[in-house]
Amino acid sequence: MPDSEDTRTITGHRTDSKFYRRPPGAAWLVALLAIPLLLALISWAGLRKPEVDVTADLQSVNPSATLTAPSVSPPDVNAPNAPEVNFGPLSILRNANGFALSGEMPSAEAKAGLLESLKLAFGPDIQLTDNMNVNPDVNAPDFAALGSVFGAAVDIPDFHFDLNGDTLTLAGVAPAEEVKTEVEAAAKSAWPKMKIVNNIQVQAASAPPASPPPAAAPAPGGGECATLQADITALLKTPINFQTGGFSLTPASQQQLTRIADTLKACPDPKVSVVGHTDNSGNDAINIPLSNNRAKAVADYLVSQGVAGGRVTSKGVGSAQPIAPNNTAAGKAQNRRVDITVS
Template sequence: MPGSENRTVTGWRKASRFYRRPPGFGWLLALLAIPLLLALIGQGMADRSKLDINGPNVAAPSLSVPSVNLPGLSPAPLSILRNGNVITLNGELPDISVRTGLLDMLKGVYGSGVELVDNLIIKPGVSAPDLATLGTLFKASVSMPDFKFKIEGDTVTLIGTATSGAVKSAVEAAARAAWPNLKLSNNILVLPDVAQAPSATESPKSPAPASPAPSASAAPSPAGDCANLQADINALMSTPVTFVTNGYTLSTATQQQLSRVAEKVKGCHSAHLAVSGYTDNTGNDAINIPLSASRATSVAEFLVAHGVPAASVTSKGYGSADPVASNAKPDGRAQNRRVAITIS
């Protein structure tokens, strides 16, 4: 009974008493199952954690770098200037073996009699030129006695005089094939053979009417070729005049170059030529000014010997004044050793 009644002397008093039953077998099973359930839950969470970290469905973001075709590094600066049998090299190469290969390539193209002026600098780590492509370029230009090749930054520059448009096109094609990703500046001039007379193109069956000869005192008007004489001379003098070291003897290539200048000037009787000689800053004025004057005189005397009136030519040496490039590098000093011709 959940409650009981007690009778007392004073009367009836009802009191309720409750008793706690002992736990049954079901409660014992529940108590034993709780730790087991907690263990199973913990194991499941651990497995889930492993799946979150290493599972294939929730992978960490990939850190792999996408494949990108980066453009090639800019080639090291290099210039190769030919003046007849004299070839001057300036620029940077990675090691001695590349320099030896480059010199051997040039000797193979131009023959063992070529004179190589080696101003190259060994600088480990710079890119090496492809000697095979350079060989193809110089073989295409072998008929040009004043060919200059220069590569700097992202630009390849070609300078010189070609005997035909086919030679110019062949040199340009070789340069484009060798450096397709670089800019190309083709400054090669196509000049007619100076030995060819202007009348050679005229038909003998239809001669041009003779024009009256000008009087000896009448100078030709600045028309035709004479109107563009300074521009023509600048183009012909785009390749530097060269001499023997510390001397003023003209090289063979320079003599050919000045022969073209004389041919241009002879038809313009009123033209006056001022020949100016310059040196780099090596040495002092006591040496450089007389040397530059002697070189300017050599050019002036050559022009007079080839038909330019002596009264129309003056010369002067200025030493290292008015540099056109920095004297800090061999290539700049080579540009400053120059002779300029000004028409007035």
């Protein structure tokens, strides 16, 4: 039948169309996914830098090698087989305010080290009068033990440490034999290769006590001014000091005199007498002018602090009025003084 033939033709056509439009299989999907990955690999390979051995040009270094500096340690002069010591001159004198140093040091660094060791031993405020010179041709010992020597001599107010060559001389006035022995032992322990000359004197137990200063006239007025002289005497328990051999006041004594001036100004214009004294070293041709200049320096400072100049007098009497024997260093130290009296 015509109708049946046409149906078959149409049906066969549709069968062929279905064959060519069939969905892609798994192989096609894999191929499609592989193409972008392959392109990415090709691009990465083109951009990658070639590997380079960065260690090829480095010089070979011995891993066990170390850097060592040449030894600059000073020789140990206290070693058993050390050569004989021979040091430059050095003198250290203790006084009421601190220490006066003179002599020679091999370098500015050694000089600064010595001053610093004294400050470490006695405090940063200790007064040091430095008259030392630098001479690179001299040697100096190790001063690390200097503090122990001066610590043993703490009760010797005029302790003198004098070094020259291979000899160390110790001097001053000790209050007891034990102190003298301890200072010598400390020096020998610090520098066993050196010759120690112990010239420290021991103050005699029977030495007469120092005579009190002459009583001054009562201060004018009443109230607080009635004790003016006693107040001044109390402030003078610490002696007024000057630069060695001169009449320039030390900073500590200037502060002391400032307090004395303030005490004097609190009373209605007292008369002030300043008298300078020395020990019996030298002669009157030296001592009287020196004592006079020191008394004048004290009077001038009081006036500069506001004390009425017309009511302050000064004079020097040299060694004529001692208050202690002049046969010991301690006695001489007491005789070197400045008295201030009010009326």
